[in-house]
Amino acid sequence: MASTEASKSGMDTTNKQNSSSQNHSPLFKRSYCRTMSGQSTAGIIVIGDEILKGQTLDTNSNFLCKKFFTLGVKVQKISVICDEVDAIADEVALFSEKFTHVITSGGIGPTHDDMTFEGVAKAFGLKTEFHPELVERITHWFHTTDMTSPEMKMAKIPETSQLRFGIDPKTNKPSLYPLVSVRNVYLFPGIPNLLEKAFIMLGDIFQNPDVKFHTDTIYIDRDEASIASIITDVANRYKEDDVVIGSYPNLTNSYYKVKITIESTNPNKIQEVHKEMTEKMPEGSVVVYDLDPLHSAVQAVYSFMENPNKDDQFIQCVQAAIRTIETALEKYSLTDICIGFNGGKDCTALLHLFYAVVKKKYPNLDLKLQALYIRSRCRFPEVEKFVQLSRDRYNMEMLHYDGRIKECLETMASDRPNIKAVIMGTRATDPYSAHLEEFSMTDPNWPQVMRVNPMLHWQYSHVWQFIRQLSLPYCSLYDRGYTSLGSMDNTHPNPLLQYVDRRGVLTYKPAYMLESGEHERDGRNT
Numbered sequence: 161m162a163s164t165e166a167s168k169s170g171m172d173t174t175n176k177q178n179s180s181s182q183n184h185s186p187l188f189k190r191s192y193c194r195t196m197s198g199q200s201t202a203g204i205i206v207i208g209d210e211i212l213k214g215q216t217l218d219t220n221s222n223f224l225c226k227k228f229f230t231l232g233v234k235v236q237k238i239s240v241i242c243d244e245v246d247a248i249a250d251e252v253a254l255f256s257e258k259f260t261h262v263i264t265s266g267g268i269g270p271t272h273d274d275m276t277f278e279g280v281a282k283a284f285g286l287k288t289e290f291h292p293e294l295v296e297r298i299t300h301w302f303h304t305t306d307m308t309s310p311e312m313k314m315a316k317i318p319e320t321s322q323l324r325f326g327i328d329p330k331t332n333k334p335s336l337y338p339l340v341s342v343r344n345v346y347l348f349p350g351i352p353n354l355l356e357k358a359f360i361m362l363g364d365i366f367q368n369p370d371v372k373f374h375t376d377t378i379y380i381d382r383d384e385a386s387i388a389s390i391i392t393d394v395a396n397r398y399k400e401d402d403v404v405i406g407s408y409p410n411l412t413n414s415y416y417k418v419k420i421t422i423e424s425t426n427p428n429k430i431q432e433v434h435k436e437m438t439e440k441m442p443e444g445s446v447v448v449y450d451l452d453p454l455h456s457a458v459q460a461v462y463s464f465m466e467n468p469n470k471d472d473q474f475i476q477c478v479q480a481a482i483r484t485i486e487t488a489l490e491k492y493s494l495t496d497i498c499i500g501f502n503g504g505k506d507c508t509a510l511l512h513l514f515y516a517v518v519k520k521k522y523p524n525l526d527l528k529l530q531a532l533y534i535r536s537r538c539r540f541p542e543v544e545k546f547v548q549l550s551r552d553r554y555n556m557e558m559l560h561y562d563g564r565i566k567e568c569l570e571t572m573a574s575d576r577p578n579i580k581a582v583i584m585g586t587r588a589t590d591p592y593s594a595h596l597e598e599f600s601m602t603d604p605n606w607p608q609v610m611r612v613n614p615m616l617h618w619q620y621s622h623v624w625q626f627i628r629q630l631s632l633p634y635c636s637l638y639d640r641g642y643t644s645l646g647s648m649d650n651t652h653p654n655p656l657l658q659y660v661d662r663r664g665v666l667t668y669k670p671a672y673m674l675e676s677g678e679h680e681r682d683g684r685n686t
């Protein structure tokens with residue numbers, strides 16, 4: 161079976177062989193995007209009428225780009241083409257020339273519109289033929305020996321194809337269905353979870369064993385235009401080195417406006433560029449930002465416990481909050497307790513504390529945290545959205561109720577009698593909260609649950625210090641001058657944060673810039 165391409169297709173092997181072997185060397189110069197020496201490149205061809213008709217959103221190419229990035233392979237181009245033999249042949253021939261690896265997604269199934277095998281064969285001037293091993297599998301699988309059946313069509317692949325069976329990580333056995341490749345072209349099925357499974361099993365064949373890629377990220381809290389010359393200047397100085405610098409503005413993140421990425425095969429180079437770039441940036445513009453604060457939640461939260469600084473009020477408050485939550489978890493099991501989460505800043509800080517203390521106490525927990533969310537009428541859509549995002553981020557089971565808090569608690573008492581305690585972000589400066597303690601039952605004329613208030617003595621500034629120090633996401637309204645959230649008809653941005661920006665537009669500073677915490681409710685009519 162394994163015949164060399166030359167004899168089969170009678171092609172002039174010299175220049176074909178050289179050129180194809182030549183373009184296998186990752187060093188060839190005509191690549192589109194900058195690559196580092198030794199770096200392999202890839203091209204992705206998404207095949208499917210359904211994509212071009214907008215009926216199916218292409219997720220395969222994004223999945224493949226993420227995977228290739230971690231493998232250190234530089235994806236240079238993605239193209240989406242229709243299920244047509246000539247379109248496939250042309251694109252595959254071009255990509256096979258230009259890139260180290262070519263991935264096709266789609267069109268290898270049994271239906272009439274699956275033409276990828278014919279297309280790839282045509283790209284290399286090959287015929288398709290029944291591959292004995294695939295015939296045998298398909299016969300056995302679909303119980304058919306009819307060579308004209310649609311199923312058997314999947315066994316008709318380009319001559320000289322290679323079959324690759326990965327090891328299924330779940331069963332640790334060879335995968336049932338092989339991946340077909342022809343030269344440097346790998347033909348994946350279009351169905352996302354089949355493509356993803358196949359790639360996860362086989363992706364290592366694309367890894368450059370001898371080159372390791374390092375990436376580093378710098379976050380800047382200035383708009384990109386104001387620092388573009390610095391970035392360009394540094395990038396030019398390292399143009400000839402094995403360094404690729406990227407700049408990515410982000411208009412919605414609460415912590416940074418530009419993310420700078422530095423990629424290189426040489427870790428020392430990365431250090432050098434990092435140092436030079438950060439030194440050249442404006443004073444105070446480089447921010448420490450944690451992309452995934454949940455990942456480091458336990459370590460970050462419990463590092464406060466090790467902080468010996470006895471007279472730092474903020475540290476004391478955080479330590480006290482951790483201890484109160486730990487005590488609550490001694491008294492109540494996770495089914496007895498829930499967190500009152502209404503998307504506000506206080507319970508945003510509280511949720512992270514609660515999450516970290518629970519994770520420390522129950523490291524292998526797969527239980528969802530229970531959260532109570534009583535929705536007031538005409539609530540802000542931004543709050544609603546943030547509550548959903550937080551639910552997913554912290555894997556919470558939301559107990560939703562609509563209406564007045566007291567009634568909702570009554571309803572909860574009957575349909576969730578297991579809830580005995582609610583952890584809340586109440587602070588003593590909240591209305592009617594001065595008398596509260598860390599553990600205070602609800603008032604006698606209220607449904608009886610234990611209110612747990614770990615943040616009772618936190619000041620307004622402590623809440624923001626905690627949130628921002630840990631890069632916690634928070635409701636976007638707080639970046640627009642809202643300092644305390646009620647419903648839309650009784651809340652507006654805090655007048656104390658108001659200012660006129662350089663274009664003469666009236667804007668508001670973010671909530672964390674409010675100096676005097678006692679004015680936190682100046683934006684509330686009630």
Ligand SMILES: Cc1cc2nc3c(=O)[nH]c(=O)nc-3n(C[C@H](O)[C@H](O)[C@H](O)COP(=O)(O)OP(=O)(O)OC[C@H]3O[C@@H](n4cnc5c(N)ncnc54)[C@H](O)[C@@H]3O)c2cc1C
Nearest residue numbers: 500501502504506507533534582584585586590602603606
């Ligand atoms: C579980 C619970 C028990 C209560 N018990 C009493 C009581 O016994 N006597 C009494 O007079 N008042 C009680 N209240 C009402 C409370 O005193 C406040 O009026 C109410 O929490 C709104 O506080 P706030 O406007 O300061 O908002 P926040 O400052 O946002 O409230 C502080 C914390 O309460 C929790 N919380 C507030 N509103 C909600 C909500 N809609 N959904 C989920 N969690 C929320 C959050 O954890 C929040 O961090 C209770 C409220 C709750 C949620």
Ligand SMILES: NC(=O)C1=CN([C@@H]2O[C@H](COP(=O)(O)OP(=O)(O)OC[C@H]3O[C@@H](n4cnc5c(N)ncnc54)[C@H](O)[C@@H]3O)[C@@H](O)[C@H]2O)C=CC1
Nearest residue numbers: 208216217218219220266267268269274337349350351354
């Ligand atoms: N198990 C396996 O690994 C293999 C299975 N097959 C068979 O082939 C058929 C499916 O393979 P193909 O014909 O290649 O699929 P296809 O090209 O027919 O696409 C199938 C469906 O996958 C989705 N899809 C396609 N491209 C996508 C993209 N880029 N992003 C997101 N979604 C996308 C679309 O919903 C499309 O209708 C099935 O019948 C399967 O049994 C064939 C080979 C391998």
Ligand SMILES: [Co+2]
Nearest residue numbers: 267268269274
């Ligand atoms: Co198909």
Ligand SMILES: [K+]
Nearest residue numbers: 267271273274
């Ligand atoms: K199809």
Ligand SMILES: [Mg+2]
Nearest residue numbers: 207208266267
């Ligand atoms: Mg298709």
